[in-house]
Amino acid sequence: MAVMAELLLRGWNVALPEIDLGEDLFAINDQTGDLIRVQVKTATARPQRDGYSAQFNVSLLQIHRPRVPDLVYVFAVRSEAGWEPFVIMERSALRREQEVHGVGSVSGDSVVLRFVSAGESLTCSGRDFRAYRSDWSRWPVLPIAFRSSS
Amino acid sequence: MPRIVIEVGKQSDGATFMLSPWTQVLLEERSLAPFPAKAVFLSFDTRKAFEDPNGPWWEHVAFLLTGLTRHQLREFGGFSIVDPVEHEVLIESLAA
Numbered sequence: 001m002a003v004m005a006e007l008l009l010r011g012w013n014v015a016l017p018e019i020d021l022g023e024d025l026f027a028i029n030d031q032t033g034d035l036i037r038v039q040v041k042t043a044t045a046r047p048q049r050d051g052y053s054a055q056f057n058v059s060l061l062q063i064h065r066p067r068v069p070d071l072v073y074v075f076a077v078r079s080e081a082g083w084e085p086f087v088i089m090e091r092s093a094l095r096r097e098q099e100v101h102g103v104g105s106v107s108g109d110s111v112v113l114r115f116v117s118a119g120e121s122l123t124c125s126g127r128d129f130r131a132y133r134s135d136w137s138r139w140p141v142l143p144i145a146f147r148s149s150s
Numbered sequence: 151m152p153r154i155v156i157e158v159g160k161q162s163d164g165a166t167f168m169l170s171p172w173t174q175v176l177l178e179e180r181s182l183a184p185f186p187a188k189a190v191f192l193s194f195d196t197r198k199a200f201e202d203p204n205g206p207w208w209e210h211v212a213f214l215l216t217g218l219t220r221h222q223l224r225e226f227g228g229f230s231i232v233d234p235v236e237h238e239v240l241i242e243s244l245a246a
Contacts, residue, residue, distance in 0.1 A: 064234040066159035066168040068191040092188075096171040 002083050003040050003074050011142030027139060036138060037071045043115075045079035051118040052079055057110045063095050072138055075115065085134040087115065087122070093132070103127050154229035156215060158240065164193040167211045167231070176226075177216060186217045208241050 004014045007027050015026040027036045039062070045052035054077040062071065073094060075087040089097075097103040103125040104111040115124050122129045155170040167190045169177070177185065190211050209220070212229045216222075223229055228243035 061235055064157075066157055066166040066189060066234075067161065068166045068189060070166075070189070092168065096174065099171045100175055 002076065003038070003086065006086075006136070007038075007139060010136065010139050012139050029142065031142070035069050037067075037069055038074060039071055040074045040076060042076045042078065045077050045084065047080070048116070048118065051116070051121075052077065052084070053114060053116045054084075056113045056115070057107075058094070058104075058113060060106065060109055060111055063091060063098060063111065066092075075113075077115065077117075084117065087129060087132045088135045088138070089132045090138070097124070097127060101125070101127055154212065154216060154218075154223060154226045156212060156229060156231045157234045158231055159235070160233065164191060166191050167215060169215050170232075170234070173216075182217065185215055187214045190214050209243065212243070 004025060007014050007025075011029075013028045013030050015028060016024075017026070024040045025038045027038055028034070041056045041058065043054040043056050045054050054075075056075055058073070071091040073089045073091065075089070077084040077087075094103075098111055104113045105125075106112075113124055115122060115129065117123075120130070122133055153173070153176060155173045156167050157170050159166040159168075168188065169185065174185075192207060192211070208231060209223075211231070212218070212223060213220075216229075218226070223243070230239055230243070231241040232239050
């Protein structure tokens, strides 16, 4: 719901698939018809000394499959203080992090990602993930005139 | 196997092609990035058309994704098109 609310605030319309076949919602620019498939992953923060850690399971098959429109992952961590800034990654970026930089650990058909946040830092398997924090650039704020009127 | 690897995601209405992560790194290291197209989608009426190994589009997909010429592709040993989900090599171009 928090992700949907942010997308709506940015002027994008949101649709929910009736059946979960790999994505949790669709973000739609009503003016242009642009559609972005979104997979939301949630985890509860485990408090650390200066921050938190959080763990996510992501399907390897989903990461490996190129598609148009491509999938965008939104990683949401709930801590005692509320939602931490969302970590937003395109599928292709996550694929590259996993394959080239060895991010995560493969477990069966999934890859397990462990985010560690301490102060301003955000890492996953030692890789700096700060660039993905609150990266809403895939959904630029739409001009008022182009927004959904619903 | 050629060093230029193009991954394909099959869909009911066509296919999406993208460079493999390691191919992106390879071309970046040779200062051949940025690439002209991040992804190429080809719409096909039938699945059979897509699976035709003699289809005339494979090389064009490689041109669009890499920005390389035919000669440069050959210097890399050609290219292959793989299905990363099925772990299947669909096309392997000739390097000669």
